[in-house]
Amino acid sequence: MENLAQIAMESVNFQAIMPSLVLCCFGMVLLLVSVFLERGRTAPICWLSIIGLVVTGIISINGWNDPQAGFAGGVVLDNFATFFNLTCLIAAGLTILMSDSYLHREGYPVAEYYPLILFTTAGAMWMASGTDLMTIFLGLEVLSVSLYVLAGFFRGQLRSNEAGLKYFFLGAFSTGFMLYGVALLYGVTGTTKVAGIAEAIRLMPDASSNPMIIAGAILLSIGFLFKIGAAPFHMWTPDVYQGAPTPITAFMSAGPKAAAFAAFMRVTYISLDSLQVDMSAMFWVLAVLTMTIGNFVAIAQKDVKRMLAFSSISHAGYALVGMVAWNEVGFSGILFYMLVYTFMNIGAFAVLVLIGKQGEDNLTLDGMAGLGYKRPFLGVAMAIFLFSLMGLPPTAGFTGKFFIFAGALKAGYVWLAILGVLNSAVSLYYYLRVMVYMYFRDPVEDFSWVKMEMATIVSILIAIAGVLYLGVLPGPVMELAKLSIF
Amino acid sequence: MISVYHYMILSAILFAIGSFGVLTRKNMIVIFMCIELMLNSVNLTFIALSRHLGNMDGQIFVFFVMTVAAAEAAVGLALIIAFYRNKESIEVDDFRLLKW
Amino acid sequence: MLENYLPVLVLIGIAVAFAVGSVVMSGLIGMKKPSAVKLAPYECGMPLVGSARERFSVKFYIIAMLFILFDIEAVFLYPWAVMFKRLGMFGFVEMGVFIAILLVGFIYVWKKGALEWE
Numbered sequence: 001m002e003n004l005a006q007i008a009m010e011s012v013n014f015q016a017i018m019p020s021l022v023l024c025c026f027g028m029v030l031l032l033v034s035v036f037l038e039r040g041r042t043a044p045i046c047w048l049s050i051i052g053l054v055v056t057g058i059i060s061i062n063g064w065n066d067p068q069a070g071f072a073g074g075v076v077l078d079n080f081a082t083f084f085n086l087t088c089l090i091a092a093g094l095t096i097l098m099s100d101s102y103l104h105r106e107g108y109p110v111a112e113y114y115p116l117i118l119f120t121t122a123g124a125m126w127m128a129s130g131t132d133l134m135t136i137f138l139g140l141e142v143l144s145v146s147l148y149v150l151a152g153f154f155r156g157q158l159r160s161n162e163a164g165l166k167y168f169f170l171g172a173f174s175t176g177f178m179l180y181g182v183a184l185l186y187g188v189t190g191t192t193k194v195a196g197i198a199e200a201i202r203l204m205p206d207a208s209s210n211p212m213i214i215a216g217a218i219l220l221s222i223g224f225l226f227k228i229g230a231a232p233f234h235m236w237t238p239d240v241y242q243g244a245p246t247p248i249t250a251f252m253s254a255g256p257k258a259a260a261f262a263a264f265m266r267v268t269y270i271s272l273d274s275l276q277v278d279m280s281a282m283f284w285v286l287a288v289l290t291m292t293i294g295n296f297v298a299i300a301q302k303d304v305k306r307m308l309a310f311s312s313i314s315h316a317g318y319a320l321v322g323m324v325a326w327n328e329v330g331f332s333g334i335l336f337y338m339l340v341y342t343f344m345n346i347g348a349f350a351v352l353v354l355i356g357k358q359g360e361d362n363l364t365l366d367g368m369a370g371l372g373y374k375r376p377f378l379g380v381a382m383a384i385f386l387f388s389l390m391g392l393p394p395t396a397g398f399t400g401k402f403f404i405f406a407g408a409l410k411a412g413y414v415w416l417a418i419l420g421v422l423n424s425a426v427s428l429y430y431y432l433r434v435m436v437y438m439y440f441r442d443p444v445e446d447f448s449w450v451k452m453e454m455a456t457i458v459s460i461l462i463a464i465a466g467v468l469y470l471g472v473l474p475g476p477v478m479e480l481a482k483l484s485i486f
Numbered sequence: 487m488i489s490v491y492h493y494m495i496l497s498a499i500l501f502a503i504g505s506f507g508v509l510t511r512k513n514m515i516v517i518f519m520c521i522e523l524m525l526n527s528v529n530l531t532f533i534a535l536s537r538h539l540g541n542m543d544g545q546i547f548v549f550f551v552m553t554v555a556a557a558e559a560a561v562g563l564a565l566i567i568a569f570y571r572n573k574e575s576i577e578v579d580d581f582r583l584l585k586w
Numbered sequence: 587m588l589e590n591y592l593p594v595l596v597l598i599g600i601a602v603a604f605a606v607g608s609v610v611m612s613g614l615i616g617m618k619k620p621s622a623v624k625l626a627p628y629e630c631g632m633p634l635v636g637s638a639r640e641r642f643s644v645k646f647y648i649i650a651m652l653f654i655l656f657d658i659e660a661v662f663l664y665p666w667a668v669m670f671k672r673l674g675m676f677g678f679v680e681m682g683v684f685i686a687i688l689l690v691g692f693i694y695v696w697k698k699g700a701l702e703w704e
Binding site for chain 2: 651652657
């Protein structure tokens with residue numbers, strides 16, 4: 001009779017969820033504190049949430065090289081999870097830094113914003129450390145539900161409402177597909193554990209022709225592919241990115257995407273290892289499709305936020321190349337690329353946050369005309385981020401793409417690497433066009449409304465430092481990424 | 487005799503009805519109900535398989551799906567209300583601002 | 587085994603036959619002298635007030651949202667209650683933590699004034 005409690009207690013290991021646990025506690029405490037503060041006072045919550053992120057980061061770093069499994073094998077805090085945790089924490093930190101002045105400018109100084117970001121990050125961390133489809137699903141949903149709210153955060157603004165609702169409906173729709181995939185895999189293998197599924201599939205003689213496994217693997221992939229915004233499940237991305245508050249767009253494009261990649265990699269690399277040939281073939285098509293659609297449609301965009309949304313689709317395509325490669329170089333390349341992408345994309349959005357007018361109707365290419373002269377610092381910062389997004393040396397975008405394409409070449413996918421490089425060449429066009437507007441067009445606006453908010457500048461500086469450091473000295477971090485592969 | 491296959495077929499049909507509804511309906515509340523139908527058809531699959539395999543994991547999963555669906559319902563309703571307050575409509579055809 | 591349920595089946599049959607029969611018979615042989623009052627929907631015998639397709643106050647939605655959230659948590663209480671004795675102190679503490687997390691949400695909702703009707 002007594003052994004039930006014994007079993008339950010032994011399987012619990014709080015070490016394995018310590019970072020996200022701390023983050024959730026911070027989130028809940030901040031939520032409670034926020035109701036007792038007067039309306040409009042968000043600064044204390046903002047700084048406390050930064051402290052929460054830093055504390056969580058320190059705890060995560062302490063867990064490096066000390067893998068902890070817990071909750072009956074549902075969660076594992078290994079190097080892989082830690083690397084992604086830190087990526088998500090950096091994304092959340094940079095986002096929060098640029099948010100406070102933005103919220104006040106837009107007239108929504110609502111303190112719940114920060115706990116919601118913390119909860120999103122905690123969900124992302126569960127996804128990265130989940131080794132059971134159940135925990136991965138829970139992480140995905142904690143992340144998504146908080147993000148639905150954040151995307152529709154400006155509730156009086158029709159654009160934000162629309163973004164939130166679109167994200168919500170399509171997100172819930174894709175969750176349905178993913179769950180159906182999980183159910184089918186559970187039906188064949190009798191377990192929802194990532195490793196257990198792998199074991200069961202390996203023992204099956206005709207796994208790659210079993211309809212339930214194929215359907216399950218594809219449906220499960222749909223859920224992840226939706227979250228990372230890969231074509232043909234990318235249609236929500238531009239609308240949601242354009243309509244959501246800019247810092248949230250920045251966060252969405254980095255943290256949650258990294259977490260979705262983490263869970264996707266763990267599931268495909270471990271559970272569906274026996275289906276490598278088929279999965280790789282599928283990813284090959286998806287990667288090419290995603291890169292090409294993202295880049296070519298971005299050319300047609302006039303709104304900079306929307307253009308960056310399509311560029312984020314194409315970057316998801318580059319990262320998918322690492323999934324196709326299915327080797328150590330490709331996988332560590334994805335880890336590295338997600339970190340790089342966090343810095344460069346959030347940096348670019350931080351510049352947009354600063355130059356936006358209240359209501360943000362001016363974030364078009366014309367609105368950026370002459371920025372380079374009127375606001376030299378912002379011009380240079382944006383130029384660095386754009387160079388990095390293009391993938392030019394000595395920025396991090398170059399090294400990130402280099403590692404990923406190297407992985408593809410090593411696995412023998414020469415054509416894929418060539419297509420990837422050609423796509424980067426296409427992307428030069430629309431990134432350079434922003435530069436042309438910034439430096440070679442006469443200013444339409446005088447940018448007199450731009451306030452150089454300290455916290456946002458700090459966030460831009462951190463992002464620049466990250467982009468340049470990872471571009472010039474990628475070695476140490478790349479070593480860490482290599483050590484993170486399970 | 488009703489076997490696990492019947493349940494699987496039933497839930498597949500329900501799932502298809504739900505996804506068809508999401509794709510064709512205009513009213514947000516109805517779309518949302520269709521999504522719930524999809525989730526519940528998945529729940530049915532889980533429970534039938536759990537019973538068939540004699541393993542509790544599927545039923546535990548259903549608990550989580552149910553709670554998550556409730557959380558999604560709350561957030562979804564809140565978003566719909568916010569949209570309605572601004573636009574006086576709950577038709578998806580009124581999503582007009584964000585498109586290419 | 588199944589034969590034990592035969593009386594129930596018979597009863598269901600009779601009930602359905604009676605209900606359908608009386609509706610059909612009264613439609614067939616009853617007298618029909620419709621008037622505006624007679625055709626109005628029955629509302630406890632009182633005169634009608636407004637249309638039934640009225641819009642509800644948005645407050646109902648907020649209460650409904652909160653209700654869903656707190657209501658569904660009961661789903662975790664059932665299996666816990668069944669296993670309560672075997673889980674002992676450990677289970678009690680776990681559930682205490684769970685309820686405490688819910689309580690945070692409750693305090694938040696309360697303080698935000700979402701439970702006040704006005």
